[in-house]
Amino acid sequence: MANFAHLDADITSRSRSITKPGSYIILTQADRVNSTLPNWRDTKAKIMTTPALGAKFVEYEMVIQSGGGTKQPVNDGFQHFLFVLEGEATFELAGETHELIQGGTIWLPPDHPFTLVNNSDAVTRMLWLRRRYIELEGVAIPDPIITNEKDVEAVPxxxxxxxxxxxxxxxxxxxxxxxxxxxxxxxxxxxxxxHIMEHGLYMLDGRGFYYLNGDLIEVKKDDYIYMAPFCPQYFAATGWETGRYILYKDVNRDYIDEL
Structure with a gap:
């Protein structure tokens, strides 16, 4: 018979992750599980949202070791968003190389193959979201965005x-x-x-209380939240540190197309 006496019996009571299908999930850093993606070397993907939740996107926390990155160009027909949480990465698109640092931000429309490599001596962490692009007749698909959040104006x-x-x-x-x-x-x-949008939210700094569909939950740096459409939501920042989070949502389309 197995002896579990050496294990921490209190480990489950300290877990803050919550899953409420059709409403929201909270996935803390301590509870994320590493996955391996076929086209990445020396990289662990912590998959935070998938269609299994009812979501229309997939979002990852990518943990890229020194020398790790894509094995070959990523060209899957989806649009992509990448955001550097910490570390550095070399990003190549259409023959041009871009050196990314913390806060580095990339949006790519479909059919823009790219490669990404961590050439530094430290670990790099990135958010990566993939989703199918919905075209509008008569509206051009925008060009790629490669910038840093520090260069984007903050508005009230x-x-x-x-x-x-x-x-x-x-x-x-x-x-x-x-x-x-x-x-x-x-x-x-x-x-x-x-409102109708679904969300993927990553806490970058600070802490606070999030009200989600009747539940008031304390959240902090590196927590992840998925919110389903129409989930009532409210945030209040607490503590002594400025709170920051990065939030995905779907926009600019008519939901009649879902009928």
Missing amino acids: EDTYVEKHLIPYDNELGYDMAFNLLIFEPGTHFGFVES
Whole structure:
């Protein structure tokens, strides 16, 4: 008979992850499981959202060791968003090389093959989201975006400020948004939001309380939240540190197409 006396009997009580299908999930860093993706070497993918949840996108935390990266160009017919959480990476697109650092931001429309390699001596962590692009008749597909969040202007929004890393407000060609929201301690939403978009949210800094479909839950740096469409949501920043999170949502399309 197995002897489990050496194991920590309190480990389950310390888990903060929650899964409520059709509503939301909270996936903490401690509870994420490493996966291996076929086209990546020396890289672990912590898969945070998939269609198994009912989502229309897949989002990963990619942990890339020194020398790791893509084995061959990524060319899968999807649009891509990448964001450097920490470390460095060399990104190549259409024969041009770009050196990415923390805060590096990339959006790619479909059919733009790319490679990415960690040429540094330290581990690099990145967010990576893939989703099918929805074309609009008569609207051009935008060109790729390669920038850094530090170069994107922060603008007031409700009770906080935010950076629109994809300029979807004035360009219908974009069907996704990635916004970086910034909350000083004590700042909170002005109301409880409940709308059609689904969300993928990654806490970059700080901590606070998230209200999700009737549940009030404390969240902190490196927590991940998936919110299904119409999930009531509200955030209040706590602690002493400025809170920041990066938020995905689908935009600029008519949901009648889902009928």
